[in-house]
Amino acid sequence: MNKLEKLKDGSFGEFLADEPMRNHTTFKVGGPADLIMKPTTQQQIIDIVRYCYRNEIPFMVLGNGSNLLVRDKGIRGVVIKLGKNFSDIKFDGDKVTAQSGALLSTVSKKSFKQSLSGLEQVSGIPGSIGGAMVMNAGAYDKDVSSVVTKVRCLTQKGDLLEFTNAQMQFGYRTSVVSKENLIVLDVEMQLKKDNFDDIMERFKDYDYRRTSKQPLDRNSAGSTFKRPPGYYASKLIDDAGLRGYTYKRAQVSEKHCGFVINIDDATYEEVMTLIHQVQDIIKEKYGVELETEVKIIGEE
Ligand SMILES: Cc1cc2nc3c(=O)[nH]c(=O)nc-3n(C[C@H](O)[C@H](O)[C@H](O)COP(=O)(O)OP(=O)(O)OC[C@H]3O[C@@H](n4cnc5c(N)ncnc54)[C@H](O)[C@@H]3O)c2cc1C
CATH class of the missing domain: 3.90.78.10 (UDP-N-acetylenolpyruvoylglucosamine reductase, C-terminal domain)
Known part of the structure; x- marks a missing residue:
């Protein structure tokens, strides 16, 4: 039996077979992926990663596809989509924890509603929280790393690791995630209470700068x-x-x-x-x- 067939038995989440990557990237370019998995739980992600590792199936993670250019022949093996299917967001006082598939823009807007400041500059970046960790996404002199306190990841073998901000090795468009090819599960961010109107004014200013120039x-x-x-x-x-x-x-x-x-x-x-x-x-x-x-x- 083709080793990919087992991943289609329903226990690993929904899937799309032979799916054009142009449907999953903002560039709208790219040929078919053999299998796109859409896990909804941490356990399903671990199971997929471990299954792929054991069976030597190549796999990669896809966030919102906003930093990707995919070749016309597409992707062999498995693409683990961490988007809407894995995107819970929880607030605890001034802290927010988001699963890696949550969009930066959604986490930002929800935090603004709670009068929490810290994501105004980066709120317009059209990526997921996981994608933002990979390359320490940033805009207008602010990188997401400035608010990150904890990141939980998986290794390529499917082992769980937890990183503090200092352990993340954040730099200009880089982090330990890209260096060690980790899979981001969720991210905790420390935000700051502020006046709602002031937050919205700053957000609108950055939003205007982006929409008027890009x-x-x-x-x-x-x-x-x-x-x-x-x-x-x-x-x-x-x-x-x-x-x-x-x-x-x-x-x-x-x-x-x-x-x-x-x-x-x-x-x-x-x-x-x-x-x-x-x-x-x-x-x-x-x-x-x-x-x-x-x-x-x-x-x-
Ligand atoms: C119009 C536009 C404006 C943009 N402006 C900015 C900007 O101002 N600043 C900026 O920094 N970037 C910008 N970007 C680029 C892009 O939005 C960011 O790089 C974003 O962080 C990518 O996130 P993503 O979820 O779309 O990642 P994807 O494009 O899906 O993936 C990018 C890389 O991250 C990996 N990845 C994704 N999710 C995970 C995960 N959970 N765990 C491990 N690896 C993962 C993928 O395997 C891939 O290697 C812009 C893009 C567009 C289209």
Whole structure:
């Protein structure tokens, strides 16, 4: 029997077989995943991870798919989706604990309603709490790490680990989660009581800055490139005359040059060709290497 069949017996949660990854990423790019599992309990996640480990089935975790560019051949093995299916949020005084599938925006809005401050800057990042831990997501000079007190994870073997903030090894778009390929289960954050109107005013200001500058109505994975030391990727791209530069159905956004957008059902090949062209032009003009910030995954 195909080793993946056992995962379809219902005890591991719902699943989708041969499911196009373009349906699960904000870029709307990517071929089929063999199996997407949607566990609803911690035990189901542990069982899936241990089953995959024992049977040498490759697996990865998917959050909200907002930092991913998936290849056209898709993903072999198992994708463990930690989204709505694993997204409880609990408050205890000034602390909030969220399961990794909860959206940063939902946790933020719920905390604002309780007059809790701390997530105003990062509330517009369209990722899950788990995804935010992987790369210490941040915006407007604030990283999520600044409010994190405890993170519970699984190893690739399915063993439980608990990390304090100091043990998380947070840095610029990195943490122990990405370094050791962990699976985030839930995250505790320490917020601060504040005046509701002040919180909402700050939130609206950051929200306006984001909506006025970013092409949020287009399919993308956010900033395509990391900030090169001493430069801003979007400024280099703009200065090079690449605003609106298009290759087939992929384009450098007219609104924000740091974003590559999928205009209309672009393939991975089209998006990647555009990315390479931009990298080559910037290297030639300014001698700067642009590294991708979006994570590129899938069968080559
Ligand atoms: C319009 C737009 C604006 C954006 N703005 C910002 C911004 O201002 N700042 C910023 O930092 N980012 C930004 N991003 C990028 C993205 O939203 C963040 O990187 C976010 O943290 C990714 O979370 P996700 O749940 O979507 O992760 P996914 O894209 O699903 O996955 C990204 C990586 O995290 C891993 N992962 C996801 N969940 C887990 C988990 N529970 N356990 C272990 N690994 C996991 C995946 O395996 C993958 O390697 C933006 C993206 C878009 C589309």
